[in-house]
Amino acid sequence: MTDPKTKIVQAQIGADPAHGSVPPPLYLSSTYLWPSPSEKGIYDYGRTNNPNRDGLAETLAELDGGAGAVVTSSGMSALDLTLNLIQADDLVIAPHDCYGGTHRLLTHRAEQGRIRVEFIDQSDEKALQAALAKSPALVMIESPSNPLMRVVDVKAICAAVKAAGAISVVDNTFLSPLRLRPFDLGADIAVQSTTKYINGHSDIIGGCVVAKSEDHAEKLAWWANCTGVTASAFDCHQTLRGLRTLALRLDAAEANATAIAKFLDTQSQVKTVYSPALPSHPQYKIIQAQQSGPGAMLSFEIEGGLDAATQFCEALSIFKLAASLGGVESLICVPETMTHRGMAESARREAGISDGLLRLSVGIEAIDDLLADLTKGFSAVS
Numbered sequence: 193m194t195d196p197k198t199k200i201v202q203a204q205i206g207a208d209p210a211h212g213s214v215p216p217p218l219y220l221s222s223t224y225l226w227p228s229p230s231e232k233g234i235y236d237y238g239r240t241n242n243p244n245r246d247g248l249a250e251t252l253a254e255l256d257g258g259a260g261a262v263v264t265s266s267g268m269s270a271l272d273l274t275l276n277l278i279q280a281d282d283l284v285i286a287p288h289d290c291y292g293g294t295h296r297l298l299t300h301r302a303e304q305g306r307i308r309v310e311f312i313d314q315s316d317e318k319a320l321q322a323a324l325a326k327s328p329a330l331v332m333i334e335s336p337s338n339p340l341m342r343v344v345d346v347k348a349i350c351a352a353v354k355a356a357g358a359i360s361v362v363d364n365t366f367l368s369p370l371r372l373r374p375f376d377l378g379a380d381i382a383v384q385s386t387t388k389y390i391n392g393h394s395d396i397i398g399g400c401v402v403a404k405s406e407d408h409a410e411k412l413a414w415w416a417n418c419t420g421v422t423a424s425a426f427d428c429h430q431t432l433r434g435l436r437t438l439a440l441r442l443d444a445a446e447a448n449a450t451a452i453a454k455f456l457d458t459q460s461q462v463k464t465v466y467s468p469a470l471p472s473h474p475q476y477k478i479i480q481a482q483q484s485g486p487g488a489m490l491s492f493e494i495e496g497g498l499d500a501a502t503q504f505c506e507a508l509s510i511f512k513l514a515a516s517l518g519g520v521e522s523l524i525c526v527p528e529t530m531t532h533r534g535m536a537e538s539a540r541r542e543a544g545i546s547d548g549l550l551r552l553s554v555g556i557e558a559i560d561d562l563l564a565d566l567t568k569g570f571s572a573v574s
């Protein structure tokens with residue numbers, strides 16, 4: 193039973209020692225009985241461990257092929273947890289177009305004097321080599337990027353990071369372990385915002401950190417208990433339930449996203465389509481080598497700037513106007529005024545984010561309905 197699809201469906205099924213419940217029961221208890229004052233059971237206190245959290249962690253560790261995982265309260269607490277692997281004043285390198293919350297976290301941790309941080313274009317070999325020459329302790333990697341779907345060569349970067357003696361952390365939220373395998377590409381740590389594809393139903397906030405080595409896994413678990421960033425039992429129960437259908441959801445969403453990318457590419461009102469599904473993607477070769485599918489995120493620039501983008505969104509009924517991604521339902525957002533509003537306008541322009549950019553998280557609805565909805569959007573733009 194090695195196929196990951198089978199593993200995630202079967203995870204914790206029929207494993208209830210108390211009553212033989214087929215799906216795992218939910219343990220909300222904060223505290224557990226001690227057999228005697230000098231003898232602790234497997235479980236003692238819910239921040240430290242919980243059957244639902246442990247079951248999810250085990251499943252996610254196995255899915256990535258890591259030594260262990262920590263399930264946290266959010267993707268951000270997962271990323272922050274990784275900073276406990278380094279020392280005060282250590283240098284962290286991150287992509288200049290990383291997730292906004294990651295940019296804010298690293299910037300403010302640096303302002304506090306806890307770490308030093310440098311944001312670079314990781315597809316620029318010279319910039320990467322120059323940054324690695326400064327002996328960083330940890331390098332964060334994200335691919336594809338948000339919202340422009342830029343792709344970097346994860347294997348090449350991880351090898352360079354290893355040679356520089358640093359820890360590589362891949363934020364694999366956009367693809368999940370079913371589309372990109374961080375450890376096969378040489379990463380030390382894989383992070384997910386489980387809020388997105390892993391849970392897949394837009395009804396929990398969560399994260400996880402998977403470590404390739406036993407040593408990192410132990411340290412991360414220790415710090416997670418120490419700082420209390422571990423996820424609630426209910427969220428873990430919910431997330432494992434969502435995870436079971438990840439393979440089906442991804443297949444369906446990806447097929448829809450591919451059809452939509454091709455459709456957008458033919459529209460006269462579209463300036464550019466940014467999609468890993470299109471052979472015209474500038475890093476298509478890397479995508480084919482390192483991903484087992486294009487994922488279901490894409491963005492496109494509409495003619496007419498913010499006004500056109502606004503009219504387009506307001507005419508849609510199936511695509512809901514909301515940030516976030518990875519749910520079964522299709523979402524649309526305007527990075528200019530929504531997900532990337534925290535960035536300075538100049539920084540947005542420098543990153544290539546125009547005010548007419550629209551980002552889609554494509555769901556699993558019937559493709560004809562999605563295409564009809566988008567067609568309605570284009571008709572509404574004057």
Ligand SMILES: *Cc1c(COP(=O)(O)O)cnc(C)c1O
Pocket residue numbers: 266267268269291293294334338363365366385386387388397398399
């Ligand atoms: C959403 C997201 C995060 C943050 O996760 P939360 O669960 O919202 O805290 C981090 N990285 C990426 C790439 C994301 O999309």
